[in-house]
Amino acid sequence: MAEKIGVYVCHCGSNIAGKVDVEDIAKWAGENLDDVAVSRDYKFMCSSLGQQMIEEDIKKEKLTRVVVGACSPHLHEKTFRRACSNAGMNPYLMDLTNIREHCSWVHKDRAQATEKARALISAAVQRVKYQEPLEPMFVDVNPATLVIGGGIAGLQAALELADAGYHVYLVERMPSIGGHMAQFDKTFPTLDCSACILTPKMSEAGQHENITLLTYAELEEVSGSVGSFKVKIRQKARCVDYDACTGCGICVEKCPRKVLDTEFEAGMGNRKAIYMPFPQAVPRVPVIDQDSCIWFERQKCRACEKLCPTDAIKFDQQDELIDIEVGNIIIATGWKPFDSKKIPQYGYGRLANVYTSMEFERLCNAAGPTNGKIVMRDGKTVPKSIAIVHCVGSRDDRHNPYCSGVCCMASLKFGHLVLEKTDAEVYSFYIDMRTNQKNYEEFYQRLLGEGMRFVRGKVSEVTDAARMPTEQGKLIVQCEDTLIGRQQRYPVDMVILMGALEPQEDARELGLKCGISCSMDGWYTERHPKLDPVATMTDGVFVAGTCQGPKDIPASVAQGAAAAARVAGMITKGRVMIEPIVATINEQACSGCKICNNMCPYNAIEFLEDPGVSRVITALCKGCGTCVAACPAGVITGAHFNNKQIFSEIEGILWDALQPADDSSPQAEPVPASAS
């Protein structure tokens, strides 16, 4: 075979060259590997000069294949494919092998890292010989978009797209959109009223002609890929006819069953069995909580049904599955609060006047259970002193190693609200004061001026075990004041635990459905942490807001808008390229056993009754290879990953163990039974 292969080994500055002897490998490949016509190393292969070098070589040396040894294909496969295309070579005749993440970044020993890189280059050279030219496929982008999560980030994304004239399905699992922001009283650092700035956006979304609001609904299933996703949404049974209900609220008012509201009111207030989470809820259509309703419990009551002026109550309503088709998906599912009971020494759940931050938000809220009066659990006593405990479940290897980013500011906000509304002393117990956004440090200064007290030390425990008469009947906060180096005890009336922001319970599961992954901490992984923060590794799936990592409202809004802009760009372009890396069934040889039909995780194989064979629906196939391995007749081929390519890659890796190839062709090697 007279292939002419160019090998390009990248230094990546010192990222690779620091641990891998790139010059030696380039030289070695040029001298020892068959069919290598050119072999070079270069400081930054992805730079325009690097790409130019490859392009010129292809033209001048008439290269037929290219191997690049550099970083992850996630990062630069497109770059090098484009360079090959530019020079007139089919881009699928290029192989990028990763000697950075797989070698230099993970190995300590230079010699061993170099040997591994050498083996990977050798593997790529062997494989690339058998790569086949492929033609990219294009699909039209469906201009509709699915936004999952109706918090501030999702709302922003939905409104941007809807205003640009594109249709949006906004799916929210609670009965109303709004997210956490709807629960807040004021927002730092400006202290504007949260409802005042949020509700206009909520009602706009509720009324927008381009937005289909699906509340009390969750994502069931996603198939297809960028440009044309098919999505199943589960609309949970509200037991209220959405179209008939006028939102008059009579049912809620008359419902005799009151239960603790652990969701919107964070356990600080009650709601009825039929409820709208809060007065400004969008949509204004209540839901019946079937676990609390008397009718569902013992077939009594039906007061709501009797009194509803529009006969909208439908006890027998069932969950409904709704099929929609969209071109892109934006995930904006936000965060959930840390469970403060996991730190028993802070007494939450045992000591009545220890509160979580979300409980305190409700307590402060003018529309909350106490109309914004800050009182203790007895409902009347105004506290004389309040301790705010920072970093509860954050910056703690036993819980979450990361900083939640917003709780220092939220503490300052609470401090201000307490000082404004009561005569109480407020203490903040902090490790580091993190106020690093616009106007945040100024807010800290403001609170210093307002008389909030600051103690630098992580709280060790909150206890009711008094040691002195002055501590009797108080909650005692014990910590080291690290600035004076002494252990101190502060008797207070109320304690607020600033719990961490955590990923949603079902974040991984939802990510899996959409084909994206989470970091170790459980936040969604963006395509690039600096340069591509709202895209993901899956084309057509974007993330926005706190589901990608803790952040404040301004940053969540910015990400919502950014994700919308990315989607709008795709829609405007109208067509997207999808990888031609798909499976094909040799229909002449297919025995029609149908084994592959059910194996395909993407439902991409159909059975053609007439000739009695299976066929891959190319637009749905993701090239995962499951069917290739499953077919008992061995008649399915995975493009770009066929047996020949894989086996020669393995031989390439084992270059030093194998005899130099003279007459042994890859097919002569024993082939595992399942692959033949």
Add this chain to the structure above:
Amino acid sequence: MKYAYYPGCSLESGSAAYDMSVRAVIEQLGFGLDELDDWNCCGATEYFSQNELVATSVIARNLALVDDQHDQLVAPCAACFLNLKKTDKLMAEQPKIRAKVDQALAAGGLRYQPGRVHVRHLLDVLYTDIGEEAIRAKVVQPLTGLRVAPYYGCQIVRPLNGFDNPEYPMKLDEMFTWLGAEVVDYPVKAHCCGGHMTQISEEHAFELIRRLLQSAADYRADLILCMCPMCQLNMDMYQGRVNNFFNTKFKLPIVYFTQMLGVALGIDMKKLGFGKELVAAEPVIRAKLEGQMAAATK
């Protein structure tokens, strides 16, 4: 699973009541516990303060003495439990230390394969292996009306326990609800008793002891249950001096949890070592369980 028993030095003399009650209770529950032959001192905290390798080797001798017939080593004393467990872990995780300990043991003709013996605290064995059903079935004298304050102290629940919450343990609380007692949920149940602080800074030690007694008294406990000889010693023997020092009037009996478990199982109080504590427990127990106790003995 077969259990070897490591009583530890304290149980030989100062805490004989613990040893007596452990043996009596285990027998009553029909459970096998074989004393480890020729065991030596676990070194308390003292060897580790001087020489880590000597500490580890001295303790490892005990692990090496556990024969093939046994795979569990049960210690009732907090310090022994921790030291035995820590040594097993050190040997498993620190190859450099293990190599030297191996040599030291070899000098005595012994060897130990880390991980072979599971070091367990007695409470864990009673709670987990014997369990609620078996214990409930043998209760003949429910502790109804007796307010007990379970005291865990430090070294059993921290740091290597793996069987209960290190900050707010509950296993002993639960066990005593099986026995019908009123369990006092007081905040200092895993706070420090001062350990050997009595010998370093007596006044500070008194303060630590006072905090425990105060909290138990605030929560109206009739007695404190403990599971470590050091805790018992500090709260019992020093209770009088704490009273003198702070001008308080605590009169809280400090008994081993196995003693009270024994009472619930209907074992004679003499066999459980009652009477050895300085703040007498028997009158308090009898007063609370009166009527019932008479009935049970008949």
Add this chain to the structure above:
Amino acid sequence: MVAESHAAHLSQFMKDVIADTPGGQKVVHCLQCGSCGGSCPNGSEMDFTPRAVFAMIAADRRDAVLQANTMWQCVSCYLCTARCPQEIPITEIMYALKRMAIREGKAGGSDAPALAKTFTDFVDRYGRSFEFGIATRYLLFNKPLSMLKMGGAGMSMFAKGRLALTPTKIRQVKQLQAIIDKARELSNED
């Protein structure tokens, strides 16, 4: 965890502490949060809280730390270790500091080393200890006055048969001593 290649940048004292503490590398991650100092039952009695000690170790203030009473006030309750958000083995570091202070002859200010020595001498000889006897002996030699204060309680303990006068001796004392001798010898090697 500090990569070995980074250890070169640490203070000498920090390097020594790490070398003497199993799992000690974590100490470089101390956040200076004060959970340890705030939790310690004896924190109020310490010259420097554990947190401050870790800052001083980083700053190479060897003598100030080894002469301080901090580690001698530690009773190994492990509360700090259980709470440290960085999972630093604080109690084990306290043991290491005790060993270093003894080794470098800087433990002068505390009675605790003498107590520890009395204890281990007994175990070396008998294989078992008898804590009350040890306490008495220690007090007799080091703090005769406090013996008098103990008076009443001590007598009652004796009367109740809780105060042994001699420890039991294990059968194979020789074997134990061989192990101890070997371990001592090996620990002097480095």
